[in-house]
Amino acid sequence: MNKxxxxxxxxxxxxxxxxxxxxxxxxxxxxxxxxxxxxxxSENVLEVEQGSLYPALHRLEDRGxxxxxxxxxxxxxxxxxxxLTPAGRRQLVAEASHxxxxxxxxxxxxxxxxx
Amino acid sequence: xxxxxxxxxxxxxxxxxxxxxxxxxMEIEExxxxxxxxxxxxxxxxxxxxxxxxxxxxxxxxNTMLVLxxxxxxxxxxxxxxxxxxxxxIAAVLVMALGIGANSALFAVVRSxxxxxxxxxxxxxxxxxxxQSPNGKRPYNYVAGGMYAAWKQQAPSVEQMAIxxxxxxxxxxxxxxxxxxxxxxxxxxxxxxxxxxxxxLGRFFGTAEDRPQAAGTVVLTYGLWMRRYAGDKxxxxxxxxxxxxxxxxxxxxxxxxxxxxxxxxxxxxxxxxKSPQQMRQLDNHNFFVVARLRPGATxxxxxxxxxxxxxxxxxxxxxxxxxxxxxxxxxxxxxxxxAKMQLYVLMCATSCLLLIACLNVANLLVARSAARxxxxxxxxxxxxxxxxxxxxxxxxxxxxxxxxxxxxxPLGWAGVRWLVDSRPDLxxxxxxxxxxxxxLFGLGLVAASGVLAGVIPAAxxxxxxxxxxxxxxxxxxxxxxxxxxxxxxxLAAEVGLTVVLLIAAGLLLKSYEHLRSTxxxxxxxxxxxxxxxxxSARYDTAAKVTAFYGxxxxxxxxxxxxKAAGIATVLPGQGYGAxxxx
Numbered sequence: 070m071n072k073x074x075x076x077x078x079x080x081x082x083x084x085x086x087x088x089x090x091x092x093x094x095x096x097x098x099x100x101x102x103x104x105x106x107x108x109x110x111s112e113n114v115l116e117v118e119q120g121s122l123y124p125a126l127h128r129l130e131d132r133g134x135x136x137x138x139x140x141x142x143x144x145x146x147x148x149x150x151x152x153l154t155p156a157g158r159r160q161l162v163a164e165a166s167h168x169x170x171x172x173x174x175x176x177x178x179x180x181x182x183x184x
Numbered sequence: 185x186x187x188x189x190x191x192x193x194x195x196x197x198x199x200x201x202x203x204x205x206x207x208x209x210m211e212i213e214e215x216x217x218x219x220x221x222x223x224x225x226x227x228x229x230x231x232x233x234x235x236x237x238x239x240x241x242x243x244x245x246x247n248t249m250l251v252l253x254x255x256x257x258x259x260x261x262x263x264x265x266x267x268x269x270x271x272x273x274i275a276a277v278l279v280m281a282l283g284i285g286a287n288s289a290l291f292a293v294v295r296s297x298x299x300x301x302x303x304x305x306x307x308x309x310x311x312x313x314x315x316q317s318p319n320g321k322r323p324y325n326y327v328a329g330g331m332y333a334a335w336k337q338q339a340p341s342v343e344q345m346a347i348x349x350x351x352x353x354x355x356x357x358x359x360x361x362x363x364x365x366x367x368x369x370x371x372x373x374x375x376x377x378x379x380x381x382x383x384x385l386g387r388f389f390g391t392a393e394d395r396p397q398a399a400g401t402v403v404l405t406y407g408l409w410m411r412r413y414a415g416d417k418x419x420x421x422x423x424x425x426x427x428x429x430x431x432x433x434x435x436x437x438x439x440x441x442x443x444x445x446x447x448x449x450x451x452x453x454x455x456x457x458k459s460p461q462q463m464r465q466l467d468n469h470n471f472f473v474v475a476r477l478r479p480g481a482t483x484x485x486x487x488x489x490x491x492x493x494x495x496x497x498x499x500x501x502x503x504x505x506x507x508x509x510x511x512x513x514x515x516x517x518x519x520x521x522x523a524k525m526q527l528y529v530l531m532c533a534t535s536c537l538l539l540i541a542c543l544n545v546a547n548l549l550v551a552r553s554a555a556r557x558x559x560x561x562x563x564x565x566x567x568x569x570x571x572x573x574x575x576x577x578x579x580x581x582x583x584x585x586x587x588x589x590x591x592x593x594p595l596g597w598a599g600v601r602w603l604v605d606s607r608p609d610l611x612x613x614x615x616x617x618x619x620x621x622x623x624l625f626g627l628g629l630v631a632a633s634g635v636l637a638g639v640i641p642a643a644x645x646x647x648x649x650x651x652x653x654x655x656x657x658x659x660x661x662x663x664x665x666x667x668x669x670x671x672x673x674x675l676a677a678e679v680g681l682t683v684v685l686l687i688a689a690g691l692l693l694k695s696y697e698h699l700r701s702t703x704x705x706x707x708x709x710x711x712x713x714x715x716x717x718x719x720s721a722r723y724d725t726a727a728k729v730t731a732f733y734g735x736x737x738x739x740x741x742x743x744x745x746x747k748a749a750g751i752a753t754v755l756p757g758q759g760y761g762a763x764x765x766x
Contacts, residue, residue, distance in 0.1 A: 099206075099207075100203060100207050101206070101207045101210045101211065118234060119207070119232060119233045119234060120233060120234030120235065120236075120238065120239045121239075123200060123203060123204065123207075123239060123243075124239065124242065124243055124246070127196070127200070127243065131189070142206075142210065144210070144213065146206055146209060146210060147202075147206060148203075148206045148207075148210070149199070149202075149203050149206070
């Protein structure tokens with residue numbers, strides 16, 4: 070299993086934000102669920118450093134892209150749920166399109182696959 | 185936004201703690217559901233999460249405004265360190281308080297007296313015109329009535345000119361309190377209009393009243409109106425007696441009007457009070473002249489015109505004592521001129537005081553830093569920067585300065601109030617008060633002196649190598665050379681300034697004492713004096729005057745408690761110019 074372990078650099082922080090926003094398009098969830106969804110959907114290639122998950126969530130909430138509220142989880146625990154706001158939705162679209170441009174550009178530079 | 189986060193740090197941390205707890209609980213449950221033993225489930229959950237403490241710490245830090253946090257910590261340290269030597273701290277605070285209070289108070293005075301514009305309409309255009317005394321010694325001397333008349337015609341840069349003089353007169357006949365002798369002023373009818381004053385009650389003079397044959401009219405000052413007539417609105421139209429002649433009150437001046445000084449109690453039209461000959465005289469200098477410049481004209485132009493007119497008149501009337509030179513200056517200057525020099529000297533003295541206070545604190549910090557050299561070196565070795573140490577010292581001196589400000593500013597305010605109450609004869613004293621600007625100045629002084637006192641000792645801190653003390657052997661525990669020299673310099677400066685101030689204060693006290701205790705050669709304890717004057721209208725023969733004096737003395741001697749009574753034209757010790765009107 071290829072575990073992507075990177076130091077907590079600026080690029081990864083931005084990417085994590087985008088992934089969180091994308092995950093929440095499907096509906097509100099709490100931190101634990103978000104982490105699992107990202108890992109499962111990426112087939113465990115992306116391992117979310119859970120320590121940086123909550124700071125990221127709070128950051129997104131401060132910027133107004135997420136709303137937070139305390140609720141009850143599936144197994145009857147109190148947990149803090151996060152919901153995407155309209156502004157967050159717009160931010161997700163912008164970041165996704167930026168991401169695609171980056172990927173295409175990098176692809177052009179790298180050319181054909183090297184092996 | 186940052187401030188809100190900073191203030192709600194604790195709440196956010198609590199929420200984060202709960203969130204993390206919930207997360208870990210869920211992870212542990214899942215692990216157990218997968219079949220792991222409880223401790224293994226816990227361990228793996230924690231491994232996967234990382235360190236909750238670190239997450240909370242980094243969140244806390246990102247919510248913190250580091251600058252504020254650092255400042256708050258420095259402040260706490262400073263207070264704690266100062267509390268260890270309370271004696272010195274109190275002494276330093278007191279000296280600072282004196283310095284800051286005295287400077288702020290004096291600043292308030294200087295600002296009100298010298299810098300604030302006069303309360304008249306468009307005060308920048310008001311000027312005062314003078315003749316120079318014939319011997320050239322007094323350039324800003326009184327003006328003769330005839331010269332004023334000449335100036336009026338020949339000064340196109342002046343929009344309006346007015347003349348006034350002061351005198352003493354007996355006020356009586358208003359059916360109220362005893363007759364009294366007061367200072368009054370006579371002015372041309374347009375003086376108040378020129379200055380831009382509106383009457384509190386009634387009106388001011390018109391041209392018809394400023395004539396010798398007109399019926400007598402007066403304008404009261406607010407102070408007189410309150411004191412003698414109890415603010416009675418019916419005073420307009422009342423008849424009073426000045427030197428036994430009847431005058432009608434036509435108006436009252438507003439409360440703030442104290443021109444030319446507080447002693448003048450009422451005003452009468454000058455051409456009514458003085459005879460036409462007196463007002464035509466060129467060699468009798470009795471009056472003041474004020475003028476308002478035309479918009480666009482400068483005081484230099486007015487000066488030139490008036491001077492030319494003066495010389496022309498002198499040429500046509502070359503008698504002695506007719507003036508040859510005219511001078512002009514702004515009205516503000518004319519009023520505060522005498523006080524200027526004294527105020528500036530006082531400011532120098534109080535600045536010295538504040539400087540002494542700062543040097544005092546600086547000395548303390550240098551001494552302390554000398555004692556803590558090893559500690560400083562250890563901290564430097566551990567990574568503490570010089571800037572950090574500097575900040576701590578400045579925090580300490582700022583704390584002392586702030587405490588000094590807290591004690592000193594109210595002292596300064598009280599000082600200003602006392603000055604205004606006890607010296608009503610000062611120029612523009614009614615304008616003196618400690619306003620927001622002075623308080624801001626005081627706060628600025630606090631900041632400046634705090635920083636200065638903290639930075640001076642840092643001169644050695646920034647230059648000398650910090651780790652040196654660690655390399656020294658334990659035996660040599662003396663202060664470094666650099667610090668010792670700095671301390672000597674500071675001490676010398678402090679002592680020098682203190683000696684200067686002490687000598688100046690001592691000299692002033694000595695002169696004052698000398699004045700007060702001069703032996704007049706006669707008894708001065710339990711002796712009362714009184715001014716009075718008999719109006720010539722009623723007491724026109726020498727026999728009547730002598731009869732009055734005889735009655736007065738008899739009446740006085742008969743009073744219980746009076747041992748002896750006498751009459752004189754001059755009191756012992758009053759000097760040459762005291763013969764007017766007694």
